[in-house]
Amino acid sequence: MSGIQKFFASRAGIISVGAFIGVFAALLQKWGNPGNMGICVACFERDIAGAIGLHRAAVVQYLRPEILGFVLGALLSALAFREFRPRAGSAPIVRFVLGMAAMIGALVFLGCPWRMLLRLAGGDGNAIFGLGGLVGGIWLGTLFFKGGYNLGRSQTTYASVGLILPLIILGLLALRLIFPQIPDQPQSGILFYSVKGPGAQHAALAVSLVVGLAVGILAQRSRFCTMGAIRDLILFRQGHLFSGMLALLVFAFLTNLVVGQFKPGFAGQPVAHTQEVWNFMGMLVAGLAFALAGGCPGRQLFMAGEGDGDAGVFVLGMIAGAAVSHNFGLASSPKGVGPHGIAGVIICLAVLLFIGFTMRQKSA
Amino acid sequence: MSNLVDARGLSCPQPVLLTLDRIKSLGQGELTVLVDTDTSKENVIRAAGSQGWQVKSVDAAGMEYKLILEKA
Numbered sequence: 001m002s003g004i005q006k007f008f009a010s011r012a013g014i015i016s017v018g019a020f021i022g023v024f025a026a027l028l029q030k031w032g033n034p035g036n037m038g039i040c041v042a043c044f045e046r047d048i049a050g051a052i053g054l055h056r057a058a059v060v061q062y063l064r065p066e067i068l069g070f071v072l073g074a075l076l077s078a079l080a081f082r083e084f085r086p087r088a089g090s091a092p093i094v095r096f097v098l099g100m101a102a103m104i105g106a107l108v109f110l111g112c113p114w115r116m117l118l119r120l121a122g123g124d125g126n127a128i129f130g131l132g133g134l135v136g137g138i139w140l141g142t143l144f145f146k147g148g149y150n151l152g153r154s155q156t157t158y159a160s161v162g163l164i165l166p167l168i169i170l171g172l173l174a175l176r177l178i179f180p181q182i183p184d185q186p187q188s189g190i191l192f193y194s195v196k197g198p199g200a201q202h203a204a205l206a207v208s209l210v211v212g213l214a215v216g217i218l219a220q221r222s223r224f225c226t227m228g229a230i231r232d233l234i235l236f237r238q239g240h241l242f243s244g245m246l247a248l249l250v251f252a253f254l255t256n257l258v259v260g261q262f263k264p265g266f267a268g269q270p271v272a273h274t275q276e277v278w279n280f281m282g283m284l285v286a287g288l289a290f291a292l293a294g295g296c297p298g299r300q301l302f303m304a305g306e307g308d309g310d311a312g313v314f315v316l317g318m319i320a321g322a323a324v325s326h327n328f329g330l331a332s333s334p335k336g337v338g339p340h341g342i343a344g345v346i347i348c349l350a351v352l353l354f355i356g357f358t359m360r361q362k363s364a
Numbered sequence: 365m366s367n368l369v370d371a372r373g374l375s376c377p378q379p380v381l382l383t384l385d386r387i388k389s390l391g392q393g394e395l396t397v398l399v400d401t402d403t404s405k406e407n408v409i410r411a412a413g414s415q416g417w418q419v420k421s422v423d424a425a426g427m428e429y430k431l432i433l434e435k436a
Contacts (some may be wrong), residue, residue, distance in 0.1 A: 009406045081399050083402045085427055090375060145381060151375030156400065228376060230406050235377060236384070236411060294375035306401075310375075 001054030006220040011243055017222040018247030024211050025118055026255035032202035035270025036122040039066055040115035041297035042106035046322035047199050051191050055326035060195025063176045065205055069212020071169045074220035074305025086162030088153040088309030094355060095293055095310050099317020101348040102289035107331040108341045110272055112297045113226035121252035123264035126272050129279035137287025138230045143354040154310055162307025198271050220302045227296035273336045285348045292356060372400045379404040386393045387415050397431040405429045
């Protein structure tokens with residue numbers, strides 16, 4: 001076991017995991033997921049919010065099995081390698097709000113950092129502005145770290161605390177199995193399904209779930225994190241996680257070339273808009289929120305699977321943020337930002353600055 | 365300057381940040397770091413290694429790790 005542990009903690013380990021995610025994310029697009037959206041944690045959590053009726057945007061409702069697989073795969077891996085650590089209590093309500101802000105920002109850009117990379121790998125030039133915003137947001141986060149920003153310690157707690165989010169996920173999987181999609185029907189039992197739009201584009205349930213589980217296991221082992229990748233580079237000049245992120249980009253690009261999914265350009269890219277400033281600003285808000293919360297949205301799912309109840313609260317915040325985004329017209333569409341998207345970005349940025357400036361601790 | 369960093373319960377990147385700060389002020393010698401996740405353990409060891417600090421010992425106690433780092 002220690003050999004496996006050593007491999008995943010090594011440079012080769014993190015690169016292998018990034019490459020695996022890049023290849024399979026691109027293949028998931030070939031197998032039915034939306035364009036440049038083989039895996040998008042933000043979009044897929046938003047689709048889950050739609051599937052359970054927290055918002056009623058008809059084109060983005062699907063209970064994405066990849067997300068369920070991420071948490072359950074990380075849980076299995078953490079249990080198998082004795083890394084399940086039930087812990088909670090580090091400013092949970094702040095983490096909920098950080099999750100909301102992260103999602104609102106990500107849905108202005110239209111994607112999480114993983115999808116930003118997949119969009120670049122598919123030739124979507126608009127994602128360059130998203131990358132710039134992400135780096136900018138994380139850089140702001142590092143300034144807060146240097147100024148003493150800290151959400152406080154979590155406590156070790158009952159195993160059941162760490163199991164709550166995985167159990168919710170298991171419950172969602174049960175719903176997905178009990179109420180399967182009925183062709184051309186917008187509803188099956190209590191679940192909503194898109195009949196058109198990105199929510200209607202998806203790989204088969206088993207394929208999505210198996211890839212999700214595999215990614216969950218591998219990412220738990222290697223601590224893959226796209227926010228940490230950029231943060232560690234800026235803060236510590238350390239490129240370990242960054243090499244994994246780069247591998248995701250390169251291998252998704254190569255896979256896209258092989259299967260004919262690379263289409264360079266700015267206009268008409270799948271599920272994307274061309275408003276540079278708001279692509280940048282949306283991702284700046286998301287990047288700052290991920291930095292302040294200590295992990296990209298994928299990493300938050302994996303940590304939730306490892307028993308981190310605070311990461312679980314961040315995930316629930318993201319799902320609530322998705323509901324708010326679509327109910328209040330904050331989310332963008334291929335036509336551009338939503339009617340209140342710009343207001344959403346400004347308010348979220350103000351909230352994040354408030355959190356960053358006021359939550360400082362003298363380190364013990 | 366104390367040669368103990370208690371990073372238990374802290375989110376990324378705090379354990380690494382605290383360890384590197386202490387390493388900088390100590391310059392050399394021995395440093396004990398307490399962490400409570402495997403991620404923090406790996407991150408602290410990697411960061412200390414980048415500054416030329418070696419791992420002298422890793423003790424697991426329940427759900428915590430006591431890392432002893434040293435630089436001659």
